[in-house]
Amino acid sequence: MTAVLVIAGSDSSGGAGLVRDVRTLTRLGSHALCAVTAVTAQSDSEVRAVHPMPPDLVRAQIAAALATRRVGAIKIGMLGTGAVALAVAASLPPREQVPMVLDPVLLSSSGGVLLDDAGRTALREELLPRATLVTPNVAELASLLGVAAAGTEAELIEQGRALLELGPRSVLVKGGHGGGREAVDLLLLEREPLRRLSAPRSARTLRGTGCALASAIAAGLAAGSSLEDACARAKQHLVELFQQPA
Numbered sequence: 001m002t003a004v005l006v007i008a009g010s011d012s013s014g015g016a017g018l019v020r021d022v023r024t025l026t027r028l029g030s031h032a033l034c035a036v037t038a039v040t041a042q043s044d045s046e047v048r049a050v051h052p053m054p055p056d057l058v059r060a061q062i063a064a065a066l067a068t069r070r071v072g073a074i075k076i077g078m079l080g081t082g083a084v085a086l087a088v089a090a091s092l093p094p095r096e097q098v099p100m101v102l103d104p105v106l107l108s109s110s111g112g113v114l115l116d117d118a119g120r121t122a123l124r125e126e127l128l129p130r131a132t133l134v135t136p137n138v139a140e141l142a143s144l145l146g147v148a149a150a151g152t153e154a155e156l157i158e159q160g161r162a163l164l165e166l167g168p169r170s171v172l173v174k175g176g177h178g179g180g181r182e183a184v185d186l187l188l189l190e191r192e193p194l195r196r197l198s199a200p201r202s203a204r205t206l207r208g209t210g211c212a213l214a215s216a217i218a219a220g221l222a223a224g225s226s227l228e229d230a231c232a233r234a235k236q237h238l239v240e241l242f243q244q245p246a
């Protein structure tokens with residue numbers, strides 16, 4: 001069985017974060033190892049408390065996980081603080097050895113802050129250059145670049161390309177929060193044509209879809225899929241998730 005190391009925060013509601021990641025990986029037949037970055041007290045409608053883990057403990061968890069078994073991919077979600085983000089960056093194997101999917105978690109959908117200002121800087125400077133793939137939504141993409149949210153697909157592509165220049169091997173801009181009958185994600189790689197990944201938009205909203213998508217992509221990469229196949233299959237997995245009873 002392939003294994004994925006999840007580096008993420010816990011969400012007491014079980015909708016997002018580590019619980020969602022582990023559920024996704026289990027469903028896709030991947031073994032989950034984990035390093036907890038922060039414990040959060042959340043309901044579906046609010047973030048009540050955030051407690052970051054000590055950076056040394058985060059480092060120790062990553063080192064222990066990597067020593068336990070061969071890890072085929074790493075998924076990074078909520079980091080919480082700059083100190084934790086730097087500890088994670090210092091603990092990662094090179095992406096040429098182990099592919100890394102970075103979900104740039106900044107806010108919860110209820111509006112709670114999940115990454116502080118120093119964390120944003122560390123994410124941009126230390127983690128983006130180590131990522132195989134980064135998976136921002138439209139708001140996260142604009143926020144990471146310090147610009148206004150894109151209003152058109154052309155602007156989204158331009159912003160996606162600007163993020164690519166910060167060092168990740170590829171960028172998947174998630175269109176799930178936009179309008180239209182289809183949810184279209186844009187996959188950008190340097191010197192390669194843009195790829196559009198499309199699926200019918202669900203009428204439902206579901207928490208933790210960003211976590212599930214990034215984990216599902218990591219499961220595909222760990223199993224040896226190409227980036228494009230891993231993204232397409234992960235998107236299909238989200239469609240199936242939306243079809244399940246709430």
Ligand code: PLP
Binds near residue numbers: 108
């Ligand atoms: N809480 C944690 C611990 C997360 O990792 C994330 C997203 O990755 C969220 C909350 C945000 O999820 P949602 O957008 O569904 O609120």
